[in-house]
Amino acid sequence: MTDDALFPDQETLLELYAGNHPVNNQPIFEKVLATPLQNKGDYRLLKSPLFVRGVAALDTINLNPDSRGRFIVVERGGNLCIRVFFREPNEALEMQLTAEIEKLSGHVDIKTERAVVYSIHFGVGFNAIEQLMNKWINGDKASWIYGNVYDAESGEALNWWQALLQA
Numbered sequence: 001m002t003d004d005a006l007f008p009d010q011e012t013l014l015e016l017y018a019g020n021h022p023v024n025n026q027p028i029f030e031k032v033l034a035t036p037l038q039n040k041g042d043y044r045l046l047k048s049p050l051f052v053r054g055v056a057a058l059d060t061i062n063l064n065p066d067s068r069g070r071f072i073v074v075e076r077g078g079n080l081c082i083r084v085f086f087r088e089p090n091e092a093l094e095m096q097l098t099a100e101i102e103k104l105s106g107h108v109d110i111k112t113e114r115a116v117v118y119s120i121h122f123g124v125g126f127n128a129i130e131q132l133m134n135k136w137i138n139g140d141k142a143s144w145i146y147g148n149v150y151d152a153e154s155g156e157a158l159n160w161w162q163a164l165l166q167a
Helices: 091-103 126-136 160-166
Strands: 012-020 027-036 042-045 060-063 071-075 079-086 107-111 115-121 142-146
Touching: 079 091, 079 126, 091 107, 091 115, 091 126
Parallel strands: none
Antiparallel strands: 012 027, 027 042, 042 060, 060 071, 079 115, 079 142, 107 115
16 A cells, blocks of 8 residues: 555545456456545445445445455445346436436446446335335346345345444
């Protein structure tokens, strides 16, 4: 880390581990926008990632200096990462869905021709989010998943929001 890590308003791109390629088993890394924090190796994510699992915008992570792209979550920012994948480009559906997400105070973090990533505060409620997503996405034209609700290995709910509810 460089000296500018002491200035939390500096944006940087982190290469975070996103998994292994299904064919050649090589590691895949995603560049994620973050800002360095005072503690060495700590960063606050500014956007939810498209492929990196287990994190969302405003989470604080600590990079493992001995393992490229590996990290631990230090503190949750309270956002859910919602990933939508389109079978074919579908700007009309993306625009409708984005308008509905914005009504719930969510926002677009990443938009590509065939994917969009939203961040939305967990306080909106899982039921409200799932009703909205299932209303607009039926699996024919697109599919959606949470990016930071389930453990990538076990599939178990991470339940990080429980601690925030207790606070």
